[in-house]
Amino acid sequence: ERQLGYVAGSQYFPVQRLPGILFFLQSHEYSADEIYQAMQEVIAQQLEVLHNLTLKEWHHAKSVLRQQIRTIDRNLRVRSQRLWGAIQLADTEFNRQQELLSALEHCQLVEWLERIKERLSDKTQLLRLQT
Known part of the structure; x- marks a missing residue:
């Protein structure tokens, strides 16, 4: 450190x-x-x-994420924000939640680790701000 x-x-x-x-x-x-x-x-x-993540830890993390994705809108304001966000992402069918759940269900630990390594490795796609 x-x-x-x-x-x-x-x-x-x-x-x-x-x-x-x-x-x-x-x-x-x-x-x-x-x-x-x-x-x-x-x-x-x-x-x-x-x-070093174990399969038990992986399944627990997926379970927590699944619960977060399934969260029901608390009120009309939250629902309208979610729906406007869906429109911004061209999700005109408003089925992003279901697609995320499906992707999560099929995601395996090894595949996820590969993707994380690719995303966090030193690449030009990141934004670097310095002053």
């Missing part, structure tokens, strides 16, 4: 209702390239941790 900055964290960060993840670090002592390299190392370490 290294102390690189005074503000650091990560969070779920959806864009246009598509899943994303945000990693951030604020520092006055290290250059943007040094911070970026350190974050890449942390991501690589976390990928190693994920490779």
Whole structure:
């Protein structure tokens, strides 16, 4: 563990209702390239941790996600937000929930690990903001 900055964290960060993840670090002592390299190392370490995930943990995570996807709209405002979001994603059949559940049901641990590794590896598709 290294102390690189005074503000650091990560969070779920959806864009246009598509899943994303945000990693951030604020520092006055290290250059943007040094911070970026350190974050890449942390991501690589976390990928190693994920490779040790047991099938029991995998099934539990899928169960929790399944419950979240099946969440019923609490009120009309939440429902309208969900439906407008579906329209933004060209889901004019409004069946994204069912499609997500189906994809989740068929998703296997090995396949998921491959996809996560591909998404979090050092690629040009990421957005890097530095000031």
